[in-house]
Amino acid sequence: MDTIASLFSFITTPVSWVIVQFHKVYGALFGDDSGWAWGLSIVSLVVLIRICLIPLFVKQIKSTRNMQVLQPKMKAIQERYKNDKQRQSEEMMKLYKETGTNPLSSCLPILAQSPFFFALYHVLSSIASGKKIGAINQDLLDSARQAHIFGAPLAAKFTDSVEKVTSLDASLMDVRIVTAIMIVLMSASQFFTQRQLMTKNVDLTVKTPYMQQQKMLMYIFPVIFAVMGINFPVGVLVYWLTTNVWTMGQQMYVINQNPTPGSKAQDAYLQRVLKSVTAHEQVRGRTRRNTVKAIVAKGPDRNDIERKFITGLGKLGLAAQEDGTVQKSETAAADAEGSQTHKRQQPKRQTKAKRQTTGATAGGAKDTESSDADSKTSLEKQDAPQDDKPKSAGKPASGSSRQAKSGQRKGPQRPKHPSKK
Incomplete structure (x- = not known):
């Protein structure tokens, strides 16, 4: 002691x-x-x-x-x-x-x-x-x-x-x-x-x-x-x-x-300021004006809570000024609406059973279409006229020789120009 x-x-x-x-x-x-x-x-x-x-x-x-x-x-x-x-x-x-x-x-x-x-x-x-x-x-x-x-x-x-x-x-x-x-x-x-x-x-x-x-x-x-x-x-x-x-x-x-920027206290404080501005159409009090002035000075470096406050002023047709006051602005409301970001709706996720059922149905439809196509092709072959003249066994068809060459089109060829004979 x-x-x-x-x-x-x-x-x-x-x-x-x-x-x-x-x-x-x-x-x-x-x-x-x-x-x-x-x-x-x-x-x-x-x-x-x-x-x-x-x-x-x-x-x-x-x-x-x-x-x-x-x-x-x-x-x-x-x-x-x-x-x-x-x-x-x-x-x-x-x-x-x-x-x-x-x-x-x-x-x-x-x-x-x-x-x-x-x-x-x-x-x-x-x-x-x-x-x-x-x-x-x-x-x-x-x-x-x-x-x-x-x-x-x-x-x-x-x-x-x-x-x-x-x-x-x-x-x-x-x-x-x-x-x-x-x-x-x-x-x-x-x-x-x-x-x-x-x-x-x-x-x-x-x-x-x-x-x-x-x-x-x-x-x-x-x-x-x-x-x-x-x-x-x-x-x-x-x-x-x-x-x-x-x-x-x-x-x-x-x-x-004087809450910390980005905190819950700042969100509550700016909501109170926005409520006061809504009622009086002006920022009342030197402390609040200094707060608005600091937010305006930050520009693009504002946090989400401060952007929310500026957007709220825009919906009221008001724009924050560099001195901490607010003034009516015709473009403020339009800018506020334009800054609203809507989340893209995601399709509802299907259950495993529904995905399997959908896959089986799509596969069955594809098989049915393939079967119909094969049946149609078979009927066309039966109705096609047959060539009675037999082909020479020793001499291959000219079409086959043309198909064997790569890079040429299939089917009948255009006649060559007389000058190229």
């Missing part, structure tokens, strides 16, 4: 000072020794930290989307230089530089929160041990030790002994019930946040190992939080549950207002 204190001493005093300032405000409303005053002070600390981290969250979103788009190219580089690790790393760095992508940006919010998390953990542990720390003096220390949330002290843990819990004026059963409920809520909120990201806000047209990794994290992270949660004080559980709920709400807002 002393090692952790020395590592995060630069942040322990500011964190304790912020908690004390919030406690003064909530203490005037609920009482200085109230668990709600101290609990809401921790919640307010989380909200303040997350507001400061919003710019990093925006970078995280951009980095995550860029990494998802780059996955096919990264995989191609790995396959191409699988025997040359140095060249592979150089090509990867070159790809990141060309696209302006930072792989570490997706981890920035978590990394930025880590010092505050460990500082708060150390502050609460010091309160449980009865030690002054940072801006918390002896009076505030005594007040924090008396604060309970639903019967559980802020500094108590699920794994604490009966003696330690009793020293904090609480029962072990109350502490374990409260901590167990908070651990379940913390893990559930983490799972739901990751699940809505994977099911709604992922580009379904790009199948990469990155998606499989995210699916694994969706199940691994809640288990990690559940295992670690039994060693967290109640105050830290309040902190982590609050930050998970904040992340979940922030993620829902991003999914609804």
Whole structure:
């Protein structure tokens, strides 16, 4: 613990000072020794930290989307230089530089929160041990030790002994019930946040190992939080549950207002925009105009969902403009109708029995036609006049000699011109 204190001493005093300032405000409303005053002070600390981290969250979103788009190219580089690790790393760095992508940006919010998390953990542990720390003096220390949330002290843990819990004026059963409920809520909120990201806000047209990794994290992270949660004080559980709920709400807002291109969330968002345009014949809101502007700028590189949106505008007789607005267009409806592709209807596949029956019928008809032709030929031979004059046995017929020569026509030949005799 002393090692952790020395590592995060630069942040322990500011964190304790912020908690004390919030406690003064909530203490005037609920009482200085109230668990709600101290609990809401921790919640307010989380909200303040997350507001400061919003710019990093925006970078995280951009980095995550860029990494998802780059996955096919990264995989191609790995396959191409699988025997040359140095060249592979150089090509990867070159790809990141060309696209302006930072792989570490997706981890920035978590990394930025880590010092505050460990500082708060150390502050609460010091309160449980009865030690002054940072801006918390002896009076505030005594007040924090008396604060309970639903019967559980802020500094108590699920794994604490009966003696330690009793020293904090609480029962072990109350502490374990409260901590167990908070651990379940913390893990559930983490799972739901990751699940809505994977099911709604992922580009379904790009199948990469990155998606499989995210699916694994969706199940691994809640288990990690559940295992670690039994060693967290109640105050830290309040902190982590609050930050998970904040992340979940922030993620829902991003999914609804700025979805990933090619995802189900984008389809739902553009359908809402199209419905609004149908009702008002204009794009309302700067965010929506920026979205339409980006779709127009893509041109032929639009995905299927964006083409569907442009076609929907065309059916309304509207055309999207470069500035994100829409205008009436006489050719838009015709272009929309022309862009509709109808699938060619395939003939219904017959069963094996029907195919055999059809083949047998066709074969019987062919045999019947052949038999009729043979009968007709036989009758014609019988009716033909016979030549009474016998042919010379020693001299072959002239027709036979002509037929023996290749390249000549069968049948009677034209008489030669008198000049060629």
